[in-house]
Amino acid sequence: LCRELSDLETQNEQMLAQMNQLKETEKSCQELLERYDFTEWEITEWSEQRAVFNFLYDSIELTVVFGPPIDGDVFGEDPSRKIVSLNFESLLDEEKAPPSSCLVQRLIFQFIESQGCWQEKCPTLYYLPQVLHDISLVVSRCKILGEEIEFLERWGGKFNLLKTDINDTKVKLLFSASTAFAKFELTLSLSANYPSASLPFTVQNQIGNIGEEEISAVLSNVPIGYHYLRRIVSLIHQNLLQDPR
Numbered sequence: 001l002c003r004e005l006s007d008l009e010t011q012n013e014q015m016l017a018q019m020n021q022l023k024e025t026e027k028s029c030q031e032l033l034e035r036y037d038f039t040e041w042e043i044t045e046w047s048e049q050r051a052v053f054n055f056l057y058d059s060i061e062l063t064v065v066f067g068p069p070i071d072g073d074v075f076g077e078d079p080s081r082k083i084v085s086l087n088f089e090s091l092l093d094e095e096k097a098p099p100s101s102c103l104v105q106r107l108i109f110q111f112i113e114s115q116g117c118w119q120e121k122c123p124t125l126y127y128l129p130q131v132l133h134d135i136s137l138v139v140s141r142c143k144i145l146g147e148e149i150e151f152l153e154r155w156g157g158k159f160n161l162l163k164t165d166i167n168d169t170k171v172k173l174l175f176s177a178s179t180a181f182a183k184f185e186l187t188l189s190l191s192a193n194y195p196s197a198s199l200p201f202t203v204q205n206q207i208g209n210i211g212e213e214e215i216s217a218v219l220s221n222v223p224i225g226y227h228y229l230r231r232i233v234s235l236i237h238q239n240l241l242q243d244p245r
Contacts, residue, residue, distance in 0.1 A: 040136035040143070053132065055139050059092040059105065062135070064128065079126035086118040086131070099166040100153070103190070104146040106169055111138045111192035138192055145194055148229045159237035173233065177241035182208035186215060186236070188229070195228035210240055 041062075045052035048069065053062040067082030092105050112135070115121065122131045149171065153164050156173075162183075163174040169190050176183040183206040188199045198219065203212045218239050222232050 039132075040139040041132050055135065056104070056108070056143060059090065059097075059101070060108065060139070061089045061091055063087045063089070064122075066125075079124060081125045083119060083122055083124060083128070086122055088112050088118075098150070100146045100149040103149070103166050103169065103171075104142045107142045107145070107190060107192045107194070108135075108138055110169070111135075114192065141194060141196075142192065144226070145190070145229065148227060151230060152233060156233070159233050160241045161233060161237075171229070175236065175241060176207075180208065180210075180241045182210045182241060184208070184210050188232075195224050195226065198224060199228075199232075214240060 041053045041055050042058075043051065044054050044061075049066060051064045051066070053064070054060065055062070064086050065084040067084050070078040070081050088109070090105055090109065092101065094102050094105075097105075112118075118131065122128055149164065149166070152159075152161060152173075156162070156164055160175050160177040160180075161173055162176045163172075165172040165174075171188045171190060173186045173188070174183075175186065185204040185206065187202045187204070189201070190199065191197070201212075201215065201219070203210070203215050205211050215236070218235050219232060221239075222228065222235055
């Protein structure tokens with residue numbers, strides 16, 4: 001009996017070890033998926049002197065200027081080849097673009113400018129894939145935010161959302177519901193790290209008793225992450241604008 005118990009313990013230890021190994025493998029696979037699932041860039045030029053990449057429907061251009069080629073590097077793609085400069089340029093026509101597109105562009109350039117000198121982050125070709133990945137992550141998240149705002153502009157009425165306005169990097173949401181005898185404007189301050197952090201906000205009450213305390217209670221129940229803005233609007237509608245207060 002003791003021997004059987006010992007064998008069972010050994011088998012349990014082996015199974016636990018296998019489970020831990022599988023968890024580590026799953027984690028590695030997830031990291032790989034996250035790393036390569038955000039290819040938001042396209043190469044529009046690759047010459048001996050430079051490479052040009054476009055992001056976000058050709059509205060952002062990154063120009064990478066190379067240093068002299070390494071001896072023996074026929075194609076100019078040696079990872080140790082120096083990068084002289086990285087320059088980002090907005091190609092968006094802000095006068096013709098919708099406000100949501102202008103907001104997305106501002107947030108992306110907010111991130112780009114917050115990183116300081118990109119040439120220091122990317123001194124050689126070896127670091128270029130990581131730079132493209134980092135920018136792609138921000139572009140992907142901000143692009144989804146733009147789609148969320150367009151959704152609310154179109155279907156906001158279903159959530160008692162009367163109006164959606166954009167001012168610089170702030171979104172103003174005007175809610176109105178006669179059944180709840182409430183009308184108020186919620187202003188959310190957005191940044192390039194959306195949706196990985198909670199959003200600072202202010203509330204301007206116009207009719208009824210809904211203020212910062214009530215909004216704060218709702219927002220505390222909305223986890224950050226995918227479609228954060230849409231879920232905020234949906235929960236405000238569900239919790240504050242359905243029944244008379």
